[in-house]
Structures are given as structure tokens and as C-alpha cells.
Amino acid sequence: MEKITIFGAGSxxxxxxxxxxxxxxxxxxxxxxxxxxxxxxxxxxxxYLKGIKLxxxxxxxxSLEEAVRHADVYVMAVPTKAMREVSSEISKLIQKPSLFVxxxxxxxxxxxxxxxxxxxxxxxxxxxEDLVVLSGPSHAEEVVLEHPTTVTAACENTGAAERVxxxxxxxxxxxxxxxxxIGVEIGGALKNIIALAVGITDGLGxxxxxKAAIMTRGLAEIARLGVKxxxxxxxxxxxxxxxxxxxxCTSTHSRxxxxxxxxxxxxxxxxxxxxMGMVVEGIRTTKAAHQMAKAYEVPMPITEAxxxxxxxxxxxxxxxxxxMGRMKKNEMEDLIDLL
Numbered sequence: 001m002e003k004i005t006i007f008g009a010g011s012x013x014x015x016x017x018x019x020x021x022x023x024x025x026x027x028x029x030x031x032x033x034x035x036x037x038x039x040x041x042x043x044x045x046x047x048y049l050k051g052i053k054l055x056x057x058x059x060x061x062x063s064l065e066e067a068v069r070h071a072d073v074y075v076m077a078v079p080t081k082a083m084r085e086v087s088s089e090i091s092k093l094i095q096k097p098s099l100f101v102x103x104x105x106x107x108x109x110x111x112x113x114x115x116x117x118x119x120x121x122x123x124x125x126x127x128x129e130d131l132v133v134l135s136g137p138s139h140a141e142e143v144v145l146e147h148p149t150t151v152t153a154a155c156e157n158t159g160a161a162e163r164v165x166x167x168x169x170x171x172x173x174x175x176x177x178x179x180x181x182i183g184v185e186i187g188g189a190l191k192n193i194i195a196l197a198v199g200i201t202d203g204l205g206x207x208x209x210x211k212a213a214i215m216t217r218g219l220a221e222i223a224r225l226g227v228k229x230x231x232x233x234x235x236x237x238x239x240x241x242x243x244x245x246x247x248x249c250t251s252t253h254s255r256x257x258x259x260x261x262x263x264x265x266x267x268x269x270x271x272x273x274x275x276m277g278m279v280v281e282g283i284r285t286t287k288a289a290h291q292m293a294k295a296y297e298v299p300m301p302i303t304e305a306x307x308x309x310x311x312x313x314x315x316x317x318x319x320x321x322x323x324m325g326r327m328k329k330n331e332m333e334d335l336i337d338l339l
Contacts, residue, residue, distance in 0.1 A: 203264020
């Protein structure tokens, strides 16, 4: 048994708490809202996981000091936009080196930092025993139903990745290891952009052919940027590449697909965000990816089309038309470049 704190009591943080508590670990969820912590202590989190009874051993607190003091392992499950602030607050309270695991999928606009990079900027190295990325095709709603799920624990230190593998793995939650941190983070973040785009094509009623095209060419975009940043090409054929892309682009559980679907049906971005009532990571990541495409001089036409819809008020039909009217090219160019 290990003492673990999960920072962030949304759907994914709560689902991981569910797994860890079932695995026998002394698990504490931190929420910034006292009423949510109280509800979790009554074994439910209805806003995020409706109808699910949480393990009685899973506890929650709204005290950041208590949360930091509780654990030897910290799981960072807050949205990307809150990660820097929460990490900074943790750094003021932490008193011993600890293992950090982050499970958030996004890129910080302007700084263009991956989540692991911004955590390291806010928390001094002396307090970070190791930092592991846990990512993969995994809907919280299915994990708490104990449906078979596979994810990847990525760290340059294989021993740290294997420790995280041991913490989370059970009969329905299978964990693989990987040393390609850049590839795992880029795959996990950018697939949300492609899911938004697929949602738009579905909302427009453009059919399965369009969906397959966006997913396939979207994966090429993700790999193109990731490899330019130093990722291993094969990572994008695995769980955190094509695997995460499939689940996020094809499921109604996906917030990003649902948001795109509403955009495709004619709703404004403000209307979509108000109706969703939860963080849609792909919207913020689209801005970051647009900046990264320019910084790394990588062509990302799907990302650029989505950026024009989200931030330049270009009609969705016009953006799709622009994508289809691009200059002709050989499909194998991307594969040759990657190899």
C-alpha cells in the first residue's frame, strides 16, 4: 500500500482514485471546492460520474496542505490551464522528494510547454523524485464500470514508469511502459484537436469517409510535429497515438468530439462552452498547436482550419472546403519524412 494524493477531482481524477483505492492504496482526492470533497466522502461525484458509487476507502479534502502532507506519490489531474498555478502552490508546501504522475493532456499556449515541462518549472527539482506521464485511450466513464482499459506510463527512467505501472495495474486497467515522454505527451494533447475536427464533420453530416480522412491525416499531422520535437515515430502507432485518437474521435463520451459536433451543427463557441460546463482541452490546445506549427515550421492544415473556425469565426463549411481544395501531394511523403 502506498499513500497517494490526486490533485483534481474531475471525472478522470476521480476515476483514477477509484482504481487506486480498489488496488488497496491509501488514496486522497483534492478538490478546490469543499462541497465536492464532502460529496466524494459520501462516496459519489454526480457531476462528473453520474450514478457511480465510489469506494468507501477513497477520501477527499479541500485542504491543499492536507493533500500535500498525505502522500508519497502525487497524481496531477487538474486541467492544463490550472496546472501551473496548482503546481506552484504545491511547491510552497512540499517537504520531501516525491514521485509525480501527470495525467493531463494539453499544451500551454504562448510558452508552448508540455505539461511535464511546466510542472518542472514550478516545482524545484529537489522535490521531484521522478515525473511520469500516464496517458492513453481511456474514458473515465468506462474505467469506473471496470471495462477493459489500456494506458501507457512514460518516463525516461524505466524504473519510475514501472513503479507507476505497479500502482495502477489490475484486472481491468492494464498499464504499459514507454520512455518516449515527448511522443506520449504530444499524442495525448493533439488528438483532442483532431477529435474537435471530427466532431465538426459529424455535426455537418459529412459521413464516415470524412471522419476517416480527418483521423488518418490528423495522425500524420500529430506525428509530423512530434518527430520534429524529438519524439519517436513508432510512439504514434501505439496507445497514446492512434489508440487515443480512435477513442476520442469516435465516442460520445469525448468532450472534444461533443464540442466539435455542436460547432458543426451551427452553435457558436461561447454557446458550446456554456452548454458543456466542463473543460474542453482541445480548444486551448488548438491555439498552442497553431503557434507550434509556426515555431517548428511544420505544415498542419487540419489544425490551421480548426484554428480559423475557433478563433477567426470562419464558417465550418468554408474551412472544410479549404481543406479539400489544397494542392495535391503524395500520401507517402509524410511516412518517408518520418522514417
